[in-house]
Amino acid sequence: MDLTPFIIYEDEDILCLNKPAGIVVHGDGRTKEPSVSEWLVEKYPEAKGVGEMIRLEAGLNADGSMAEGKILDRSGVVHRLDRETSGALLLAKTQKGFEHLKSQFLERTIQKSYFAFVYGSVKEDHGTLSMPIGKSPVDFRRYSASRGAFGDMRDAVTHFQVMKRAEGVTLLEARPKTGRTHQIRVHFQALQRPVVCDSLYAASKPCLLGFKRLALHARKVTFSNLDGEPTTVVADFPEDFLHAFEEIGYVPKELS
Numbered sequence: 001m002d003l004t005p006f007i008i009y010e011d012e013d014i015l016c017l018n019k020p021a022g023i024v025v026h027g028d029g030r031t032k033e034p035s036v037s038e039w040l041v042e043k044y045p046e047a048k049g050v051g052e053m054i055r056l057e058a059g060l061n062a063d064g065s066m067a068e069g070k071i072l073d074r075s076g077v078v079h080r081l082d083r084e085t086s087g088a089l090l091l092a093k094t095q096k097g098f099e100h101l102k103s104q105f106l107e108r109t110i111q112k113s114y115f116a117f118v119y120g121s122v123k124e125d126h127g128t129l130s131m132p133i134g135k136s137p138v139d140f141r142r143y144s145a146s147r148g149a150f151g152d153m154r155d156a157v158t159h160f161q162v163m164k165r166a167e168g169v170t171l172l173e174a175r176p177k178t179g180r181t182h183q184i185r186v187h188f189q190a191l192q193r194p195v196v197c198d199s200l201y202a203a204s205k206p207c208l209l210g211f212k213r214l215a216l217h218a219r220k221v222t223f224s225n226l227d228g229e230p231t232t233v234v235a236d237f238p239e240d241f242l243h244a245f246e247e248i249g250y251v252p253k254e255l256s
Contacts, residue, residue, distance in 0.1 A: 001034040004043070009233040013097030013226050014090065015040070015076075018235040021086040021213045026074040036089065040076040044093050047076045051098045078102060079179060084199075087114070087218025088235040100226055105179060111222040114174045115163070115237070117196040117215040117244060118188050119205060122162055122170040129158045129187040133180045142200060143182050145190040156180045158187045166248035169196060169208055173219070184216065209244035217241055 001023070009016035019025070019036060026037040041048045051074055076091040078101045090110075092098035104110045133156045134149035136142035143149075145156065157177040164171045170193070174184045185201050188194055194202035196215035209215070222232040237245070237252065245252065 001039055003036065003039050008088070008235060009231070011225060013092065013094045014101065014223075015044075015093055016221065016233045017089045017091065019081055019086055019089040019218075021084050021238065021240075024083050025080045025089065026077050027072070036091070037073065037075050037077055040091055040093075044076075047091075047093050049073075050076050050092050050095050051078065079105060081218055082182065082185075082214065082216075084214035085216045085218060086235070086238050086241075088112075088221040088233055089218065090221060090223065097226065101223060104223055108177060109224070111220075112176055112179075112218065113220040114176070114184055115217045115219050115241065116172050116174055116184060116188070117169050117209060117211070118172060118193040119169060119196060119202065119208075120193050121165055122160075122172065122191070122193055124162070126161045127159075129160065129191070130156070131187060131190055132156060133183065133186050139200075143180070143186045145186050154178075154180055156183050156187065158184060164248060164250045166250075169248070171245075171248065171250060185214075209247050211240055211244065213240070215241075215244070 003017055006018045006020065007015060008018050024033060024035045026035050053073060076093065078090050078092050078098060081087065081089050090101055092101055131145035132153040133143050133145050134153040135151040136144040137148045137150060155178060159175040159177065161173045162170055163173055176183050185195050185198055189201040196209065197207035197211040198214050217237060218235060220232060220234050222230060225231050
């Protein structure tokens, strides 16, 4: 796997990719498949071990004895995009780059913008969704911001702007203030407006506009580099988004 053509920003310490849909950011310790983290280490060997490693829960050996949990290698990973989400993904090439980006995520000074197609019509032209997110009571793989969610309820805030309404769908720009797992997907599912072609949160709905994957693209990220300079990186829309734009008659600003 070669992601070199997808590099959209690079300095000595930080890298930003326009991640294609279908690629995981890092492995889960159970299955073996190519990941962004593995590619980073292959291209930049000095990035091996950068970041924070995670020890998975211990299991049992074949003889019934307790096995030590595996170390999950997430070299270079500062934040994640879901497998089926495309777009801007920040990576750290050095430990000081990792610490610098991590502090910005913790302080919530990094700004992220996503484009998403959701089912139905969102009535408000813009707004803020402030709904804590916990675990779903019906599926261990899912999270929930609706009644019945349980476990550690974590605050989650998503600002949004409607870009265009079309038959059966709404195109949104979503700007998450927090970074919870599946946050945009969960917040709009709680509004009964799940993201188009979301196999986890809208499994019973047909995929629309030609999408064969989650209709979610991380369009833009703004951060401070190690020189303290504000840096904005924009990830070009992939072909499936451009096709969908054409179908609903939407022209992005840079193409108008």
